[in-house]
Amino acid sequence: QVQLVESGGGLVQPGGSLRLSCAASGFTFSYYWMYWVRQAPGKGLEWVSSINTGGIPVYADSVKGRFTISRDNAKNTLYLQMNSLKSEDTAVYYCAKEPRIPVLKITTLREFGSWGQGTQVTVSS
Numbered sequence: 704q705v706q707l708v709e710s711g712g713g714l715v716q717p718g719g720s721l722r723l724s725c726a727a728s729g730f731t732f733s734y735y736w737m738y739w740v741r742q743a744p745g746k747g748l749e750w751v752s753s754i755n756t757g758g759i760p761v762y763a764d765s766v767k768g769r770f771t772i773s774r775d776n777a778k779n780t781l782y783l784q785m786n787s788l789k790s791e792d793t794a795v796y797y798c799a800k801e802p803r804i805p806v807l808k809i810t811t812l813r814e815f816g817s818w819g820q821g822t823q824v825t826v827s828s
Contacts, residue, residue, distance in 0.1 A: 705729040705817040707798050712822030719788050723822060725781040725798030730817075733776040738806060738815070739783050741794035741824075750806050751796070752783065766792075788826045795821040 711723040723739070739751040752772040753761045760772045771784040781798050801816030802809055812818045 705800075707800070707817055707819035709796065709798055709819045709822040712796060712824045714825045714827065715788055716828050717789060717826055719826070720784070720786045721788065721824060723783040723785065723796055723798075723824070725783075725819060727779045727781065727798075727800075730800075732774075732779040735800045737772075737774060737781045738799045738802065739772060739781070739796060740799055740809070740812075741792075741796045742821075743791070743794040746794075747810055748812065749794070750809065753806060754781070785824070788824075790826050793824060793826050795823050797821045 706728045708726045709723060711721060713721060715721050733756060736753055736755050738753050740748050741751050742748050751763055751766055752770060754772045754774055758774060762770060769787045773782045797812060797818050799815040799818040803814050
């Protein structure tokens, strides 16, 4: 059974940092591209970043230069290092895999094959 479990969210001041983790189980983690998406209050799902099986990252323009996605295949864990956080980064962050359509067209979590329960990130002074 596929499981994705996010952790590391919390309350942070603007300009601060957080590191999210996503522990994966039930599948061969190293075989899959992995994704971080987020959903802000009252807004739709937004793709944040992807990482391929070789560790090559891709970022949304809104987070480029501030966020870093990485993976540890030995630990079956996906990470998102978030620096220089802004209030507009406030959202529930989800890790996911196997998008059923191009990831930029995804509007709901159900359009991924698997996703976690999410972790809340709140950026506020």
